[in-house]
Amino acid sequence: MTEVTPAFIVHGGAWDMPDAEVPGHLAGCRRAAEIGWAILSQGGSAVDAVEAAIRSMEDDPAFDAGVGAWLNEAGEVELDAIIMDGATLESGAVAAVQHVRNPIVLARLVMERTPHALIAAKGAEKLAAQHGLPLVDESALLTGQELERWRAIKEQRDFSMKTAFGGAPRGTVGAVARDRRGHLAAGTSTGGTPNKMQGRVGDSPLIGCGCYADDLSAGASATGWGESIMKVVLCKTACDGAAAGGAAQAAAENAIAVLADRAQGLGGVILIDRQGNIGCAFNTPRMARAWIEHGQIRAGVEA
Numbered sequence: 001m002t003e004v005t006p007a008f009i010v011h012g013g014a015w016d017m018p019d020a021e022v023p024g025h026l027a028g029c030r031r032a033a034e035i036g037w038a039i040l041s042q043g044g045s046a047v048d049a050v051e052a053a054i055r056s057m058e059d060d061p062a063f064d065a066g067v068g069a070w071l072n073e074a075g076e077v078e079l080d081a082i083i084m085d086g087a088t089l090e091s092g093a094v095a096a097v098q099h100v101r102n103p104i105v106l107a108r109l110v111m112e113r114t115p116h117a118l119i120a121a122k123g124a125e126k127l128a129a130q131h132g133l134p135l136v137d138e139s140a141l142l143t144g145q146e147l148e149r150w151r152a153i154k155e156q157r158d159f160s161m162k163t164a165f166g167g168a169p170r171g172t173v174g175a176v177a178r179d180r181r182g183h184l185a186a187g188t189s190t191g192g193t194p195n196k197m198q199g200r201v202g203d204s205p206l207i208g209c210g211c212y213a214d215d216l217s218a219g220a221s222a223t224g225w226g227e228s229i230m231k232v233v234l235c236k237t238a239c240d241g242a243a244a245g246g247a248a249q250a251a252a253e254n255a256i257a258v259l260a261d262r263a264q265g266l267g268g269v270i271l272i273d274r275q276g277n278i279g280c281a282f283n284t285p286r287m288a289r290a291w292i293e294h295g296q297i298r299a300g301v302e303a
């Protein structure tokens with residue numbers, strides 16, 4: 001089998017990120033990119049690289065995933081995550097899960113150890129316990145900063161989900177990889193949107209919306225206002241654009257144009273096509289991401 005050059009990109013959310021948040025987001029993205037790239041360079045699988053990179057960002061309180069996630073309206077952490085294997089089209093996801101520090105690990109368990117694709121809430125917690133994943137106390141996921149932000153939102157009368165993407169910091173995380181065998185994988189993990197209703201599930205854990213991977217087209221991970229991303233099935237739209245022969249960057253840009261035009265949405269998408277080309281587009285003021293170019297790690301938040 002001929003080996004191909006691996007490719008890797010991660011994102012840490014698309015928001016109006018204030019300057020003070022930029023260094024933390026860039027450092028977390030770089031770290032995750034290094035972790036994933038080390039796996040791919042040693043011949044590891046795209047799925048392994050995606051899981052490990054996302055796990056490191058879930059552990060990093062700079063991001064809205066795992067530790068440091070946004071709180072729902074009841075002041076609880078409810079997490080969503082998905083992982084998808086482009087070689088087989090198998091995917092695993094968890095939604096509105098509590099007490100799990102690394103939902104991406106649980107999503108992979110859903111993919112590999114169950115006949116299902118998406119398990120929510122208590123059932124997901126039960127699966128975690130059955131497979132020996134530690135169930136943590138809410139306080140282990142909650143940071144003081146998030147509690148303060150939640151209190152501030154509660155006092156904001158004009159708060160809306162859409163304006164949150166214009167003004168609030170922190171981001172969902174995601175990764176896309178192509179390994180040496182040419183297989184693609186993608187994953188996404190989030191605490192969702194600030195002050196969401198209890199049980200609200202966004203785009204992130206839904207196949208085609210927050211994530212998609214197919215060796216025949218591309219792999220993609222999205223972030224942004226979930227209700228708008230779902231309307232245009234953003235990641236599948238981006239991958240279809242790449243499959244139709246478009247350049248990776250053009251496919252990402254077209255998908256974001258569809259999000260804006262058809263759903264008045266806000267967000268960003270990262271993509272790797274089957275030839276290993278990388279694309280990234282967003283219509284929020286900033287999007288944190290890191291990727292590998294000619295063996296070097298690159299990172300940025302501006303367009």
Ligand code: ASP
Pocket residue numbers: 013014064170171172190191192193201202203204222223224225226227229
């Ligand atoms: N897309 C996520 C959601 O709506 C949030 C984000 O990406 O920032 O749950």
